[in-house]
Amino acid sequence: MPGCALPNTPLAGALPGINACVHCGFCLQSCPTYLNLEDENDSPRGRIFLMRSLLEGTVKPDDASVQLHIDQCLGCRACEPVCPSGVPYGQLLEATRATLYEYRPTPFIARLILFVFAREWLLRPAMFFSRALAATPIPTLLSGIKGRLGFAMAMLASTGRSIERSNYKPVTRGERGTVATLRGCVMEGLFSTTNRATERVLTVNGYSIVGAPGQKCCGALHAHAGHLEDARALARRNIVAFERSGATFIAVNAAGCGAIMKEYGHLLKDDPEWHQRAVNLSARVRDVSELLAAAGPREGGPLPVKVTYDAPCHLIHAQRVNEAPLSVLTAIPGLELVPLHDFDQCCGSAGIYNLIEPDTSDAVLAPKLANIRDTRASWVATGNPGCLMQIGAGLIRAEISARAIHPVDLLDASYAAFGQ
Amino acid sequence: MVAERLAEIVGPAHVLSRQSELLVYNSDGLPGYRRQPRLAVFPGTRDEAIAVVRFLAAERLPFVPRGAGTGLSGGALADDIVVVGLHRLKKIISLDVENRRATVEPGVVNLRLNKHVAPHGLLYAPDPSSEAACTIGGNVAENAGGPHCLKYGVTLNHVLAMTVVLPSGEIVELGSKVGERDGYDLRGAFIGSEGCFGLALEITVKLTPKPQAVRTLLADFTSVDKAAHVTSAIIASGIVPAALEFMDGATIRVVEDSIYAAGYPRDAEAILLIELDGLEAGVVADQETVRRICLDGGARQVRVARDDAERMKLWQGRKKAFGAMGRLAPHLIVQDAVIPRTKLPEILATIHAVSEKYSVMVCNVFHAGDGNLHPNIAYSADDPAESERVHKAMVEIMQACIAAGGSITGEHGVGLDKLGYMESIFSETSLNAMCELRGVFDPERRSNPGKVVPVHACKEWHGIPGSAKSRGAREASPLEAEPSRPIAR
Ligand SMILES: Cc1cc2nc3c(=O)[nH]c(=O)nc-3n(C[C@H](O)[C@H](O)[C@H](O)COP(=O)(O)OP(=O)(O)OC[C@H]3O[C@@H](n4cnc5c(N)ncnc54)[C@H](O)[C@@H]3O)c2cc1C
Ligand code: SF4
Ligand code: SF4
Numbered sequence: 001m002p003g004c005a006l007p008n009t010p011l012a013g014a015l016p017g018i019n020a021c022v023h024c025g026f027c028l029q030s031c032p033t034y035l036n037l038e039d040e041n042d043s044p045r046g047r048i049f050l051m052r053s054l055l056e057g058t059v060k061p062d063d064a065s066v067q068l069h070i071d072q073c074l075g076c077r078a079c080e081p082v083c084p085s086g087v088p089y090g091q092l093l094e095a096t097r098a099t100l101y102e103y104r105p106t107p108f109i110a111r112l113i114l115f116v117f118a119r120e121w122l123l124r125p126a127m128f129f130s131r132a133l134a135a136t137p138i139p140t141l142l143s144g145i146k147g148r149l150g151f152a153m154a155m156l157a158s159t160g161r162s163i164e165r166s167n168y169k170p171v172t173r174g175e176r177g178t179v180a181t182l183r184g185c186v187m188e189g190l191f192s193t194t195n196r197a198t199e200r201v202l203t204v205n206g207y208s209i210v211g212a213p214g215q216k217c218c219g220a221l222h223a224h225a226g227h228l229e230d231a232r233a234l235a236r237r238n239i240v241a242f243e244r245s246g247a248t249f250i251a252v253n254a255a256g257c258g259a260i261m262k263e264y265g266h267l268l269k270d271d272p273e274w275h276q277r278a279v280n281l282s283a284r285v286r287d288v289s290e291l292l293a294a295a296g297p298r299e300g301g302p303l304p305v306k307v308t309y310d311a312p313c314h315l316i317h318a319q320r321v322n323e324a325p326l327s328v329l330t331a332i333p334g335l336e337l338v339p340l341h342d343f344d345q346c347c348g349s350a351g352i353y354n355l356i357e358p359d360t361s362d363a364v365l366a367p368k369l370a371n372i373r374d375t376r377a378s379w380v381a382t383g384n385p386g387c388l389m390q391i392g393a394g395l396i397r398a399e400i401s402a403r404a405i406h407p408v409d410l411l412d413a414s415y416a417a418f419g420q
Numbered sequence: 421m422v423a424e425r426l427a428e429i430v431g432p433a434h435v436l437s438r439q440s441e442l443l444v445y446n447s448d449g450l451p452g453y454r455r456q457p458r459l460a461v462f463p464g465t466r467d468e469a470i471a472v473v474r475f476l477a478a479e480r481l482p483f484v485p486r487g488a489g490t491g492l493s494g495g496a497l498a499d500d501i502v503v504v505g506l507h508r509l510k511k512i513i514s515l516d517v518e519n520r521r522a523t524v525e526p527g528v529v530n531l532r533l534n535k536h537v538a539p540h541g542l543l544y545a546p547d548p549s550s551e552a553a554c555t556i557g558g559n560v561a562e563n564a565g566g567p568h569c570l571k572y573g574v575t576l577n578h579v580l581a582m583t584v585v586l587p588s589g590e591i592v593e594l595g596s597k598v599g600e601r602d603g604y605d606l607r608g609a610f611i612g613s614e615g616c617f618g619l620a621l622e623i624t625v626k627l628t629p630k631p632q633a634v635r636t637l638l639a640d641f642t643s644v645d646k647a648a649h650v651t652s653a654i655i656a657s658g659i660v661p662a663a664l665e666f667m668d669g670a671t672i673r674v675v676e677d678s679i680y681a682a683g684y685p686r687d688a689e690a691i692l693l694i695e696l697d698g699l700e701a702g703v704v705a706d707q708e709t710v711r712r713i714c715l716d717g718g719a720r721q722v723r724v725a726r727d728d729a730e731r732m733k734l735w736q737g738r739k740k741a742f743g744a745m746g747r748l749a750p751h752l753i754v755q756d757a758v759i760p761r762t763k764l765p766e767i768l769a770t771i772h773a774v775s776e777k778y779s780v781m782v783c784n785v786f787h788a789g790d791g792n793l794h795p796n797i798a799y800s801a802d803d804p805a806e807s808e809r810v811h812k813a814m815v816e817i818m819q820a821c822i823a824a825g826g827s828i829t830g831e832h833g834v835g836l837d838k839l840g841y842m843e844s845i846f847s848e849t850s851l852n853a854m855c856e857l858r859g860v861f862d863p864e865r866r867s868n869p870g871k872v873v874p875v876h877a878c879k880e881w882h883g884i885p886g887s888a889k890s891r892g893a894r895e896a897s898p899l900e901a902e903p904s905r906p907i908a909r
Binding site for chain 1: 433434436438440441443444445447448449450451462464488489490507508529531532550552553554675677678679680740741742743744745746747750752
């Protein structure tokens with residue numbers, strides 16, 4: 001490009017990825033914001049064109065409409081697996097947000113959340129408070145009120161609705177190697193039952209669990225918002241913690257966290273001291289369903305429930321993990337798996353997007369809820385905390401009786417029914 | 421003021437007037453060309469679309485219809501005028517399984533229509549490679565073709581009737597849903613009119629029953645020349661394949677590098693993708709004949725897809741080939757010449773010679789069965805010397821096609837890109853006749869002005885009153901008008 005308008009920015013570094021776009025339009029129909037907002041500015045091709053225009057200088061980084069359309073992107077990356085030219089859209093988006101970050105403030109609520117997530121001394125009490133609140137009837141009572149507060153309450157209320165199961169003690173021969181799990185801020189804060197279930201089902205399937213003390217937030221939310229330095233700082237801490245654990249695999253049960261951890265190599269590509277370590281670490285990261293599928297998984301006791309599966313974007317599009325979660329579900333005797341129409345479409349959660357862009361988020365969620373209702377399933381399985389809460393809250397507010405659940409919890413309940 | 425009035429019709433969210441928001445509408449699938457629109461308006465219902473056109477007529481404002489913007493001739497570009505985007509009109513209005521027809525709004529995406537009718541054992545035959553993105557309205561305007569049009573015919577052969585809003589706001593029905601029409605059948609005039617005759621608002625298409633049997637063959641060759649001769653031999657044998665597609669070695673390798681990798685042999689210099697369909701017995705016989713012709717003509721191997729999944733994979737690779745070329749170089753340019761099939765070996769040799777002469781990389785992927793070539797050149801527009809060579813190479817290739825008795829566009833349309841070639845293949849009389857025909861639909865020349873027929877040949881529109889740009893009566897003449905030179909994008 002002759003004369004770059006934004007030299008030495010993350011966006012300028014992303015030019016080769018932008019250049020790979022041939023403007024063919026194959027990504028348009030995969031994009032939830034394009035389908036809902038019906039404007040090419042809100043399509044992958046359009047956003048890539050805006051990025052190019054920023055570099056060409058035909059549009060300025062402080063332009064309000066450019067910021068709007070970049071903000072409105074869900075970062076779901078549904079545009080990536082359909083692109084014949086291999087445009088790394090997720091990376092372009094992060095680079096753009098990091099570049100625009102200089103020119104305008106991140107919305108207050110987003111800044112607050114990111115600030116808290118990067119600091120353990122704030123995150124712990126915040127999660128403690130959320131957990132305590134979730135244990136009271138308050139969220140359920142307030143979940144019906146209009147607006148974001150009601151939605152946030154419904155999100156909290158949805159976290160307390162997992163499947164009942166009895167205790168069992170898993171035994172392992174550990175033949176499949178050692179595993180350290182990412183505890184995750186939201187997972188450990190609000191879905192600790194799922195975290196324990198993750199450890200149990202991995203154990204049943206021949207993995208032995210080792211600790212990784214010192215691990216932090218994965219940094220995904222920061223990276224998506226363009227706060228790349230914060231994300232890098234968190235990544236370095238995690239690299240140290242997981243290297244020290246010596247585990248063969250790092251198991252992640254939150255798709256969004258798994259996706260960024262698999263991309264630590266890219267995140268730290270310009271840091272000579274850390275790059276190779278990051279690449280090595282990324283190579284050991286697995287979604288929990290991948291480890292389970294590799295082991296079978298072992299069959300458990302009968303669980304006669306009707307379940308449908310919704311693929312988290314960061315699992316199916318970013319990590320390209322398609323089959324493994326289905327193998328987990330089909331390994332459960334008695335479980336009836338019914339297909340969900342558009343199961344690969346975003347639910348509108350997208351990290352903290354549902355709190356910052358509520359209207360678009362709601363518009364994207366609405367067809368998802370209708371499709372779930374049509375399946376008449378009693379559970380919607382999905383492996384990401386954001387999706388669990390977004391869909392869970394939507395179901396509560398739309399008074400649909402289905403509940404959202406992590407696939408691992410269903411497998412765990414099946415093992416519990418078996419007594420192991 | 422115009423924007424406000426339009427916003428009253430379609431709602432403020434669906435009118436764009438800021439320069440920065442209009443940027444993404446400045447190009448189509450061939451972004452070497454850019455034209456900045458003045459305004460964009462996206463009606464959400466049929467009534468809104470009619471109201472928009474009537475308002476523009478009352479104000480005498482020129483406009484350009486736009487579908488999905490996948491066109492490859494710059495047809496949907498609006499030079500300082502209004503874009504009327506039809507992508508929000510995406511309802512499948514009715515499906516009549518018994519009589520095998522469907523009525524759709526223009527913004528319905530081609531593949532979506534096909535997915536909708538598939539459960540009924542039906543298909544909509546025209547299958548442009550862009551089917552996953554392009555709209556039926558855009559297909560009508562460009563008379564789009566696709567691999568399977570060799571046997572089944574192009575869009576024109578599959579549209580029964582249309583409701584059209586003329587640029588004056590008047591509504592006319594063209595063709596007939598039920599068969600013959602009294603009076604003139606003007607379908608053929610409208611289909612392929614590239615947005616210059618008004619908006620297609622409702623389109624009734626013919627659906628085709630799925631064939632009983634389908635076989636997809638992949639023949640691979642160590643030379644382009646052998647594959648070209650085999651193409652001619654298959655056609656000469658009297659068999660009409662459902663599709664007969666050609667890809668050269670460079671194309672094979674970019675596809676194999678992409679997520680649409682189809683398992684094509686990387687070391688081949690050419691492959692033919694041949695589909696045969698019809699009744700089981702006939703297909704089996706044809707398959708054997710075609711296999712023999714390929715092997716006799718020097719094919720290394722002829723593979724038959726085992727199942728639907730493998731067939732789909734072979735086709736996806738072909739259909740995503742253009743997109744996959746983005747990995748070669750930042751910019752891409754493609755031509756769309758049609759040549760007599762017997763000249764295929766000769767022209768491919770010429771293309772090869774030209775590419776060597778200008779040291780540019782040409783990827784050939786095209787509808788061999790109907791002689792519709794698509795030479796693609798990937799290059800960097802930031803390098804002026806390279807751009808110059810690419811430009812010269814393309815002109816030379818086009819001239820060779822014209823000299824071989826070919827035409828300048830098979831399916832992508834003239835648009836802006838091929839305007840400069842029009843006078844080298846049409847006489848003044850023909851061009852005048854085209855202008856007169858246009859005058860019947862759009863006497864004020866307000867719908868997609870400045871496209872298809874060179875401005876000076878047609879005493880075209882001279883700009884919006886008060887517009888920043890108003891065009892001179894005469895543009896540069898044909899081939900020196902730099903027909904396919906892209907602006908750095
Ligand atoms: C990767 C790729 C592969 C392609 N493969 C093929 C192929 O195999 N065969 C083929 O024929 N083409 C192909 N094309 C070209 C293109 O997809 C077709 O020309 C298609 O018909 C354009 O549809 P669209 O909706 O994108 O129209 P646009 O590009 O938006 O518009 C094209 C023209 O149609 C007019 N128009 C659009 N909608 C209407 C309407 N409702 N009423 C009146 N005028 C209208 C516009 O004014 C413009 O002149 C390909 C393009 C790409 C990018
Ligand atoms: S599919 Fe890929 S190359 Fe095509 S427009 Fe979208 S991002 Fe660009
Ligand atoms: S990440 Fe999702 S929302 Fe953003 S452009 Fe891609 S498909 Fe659209």
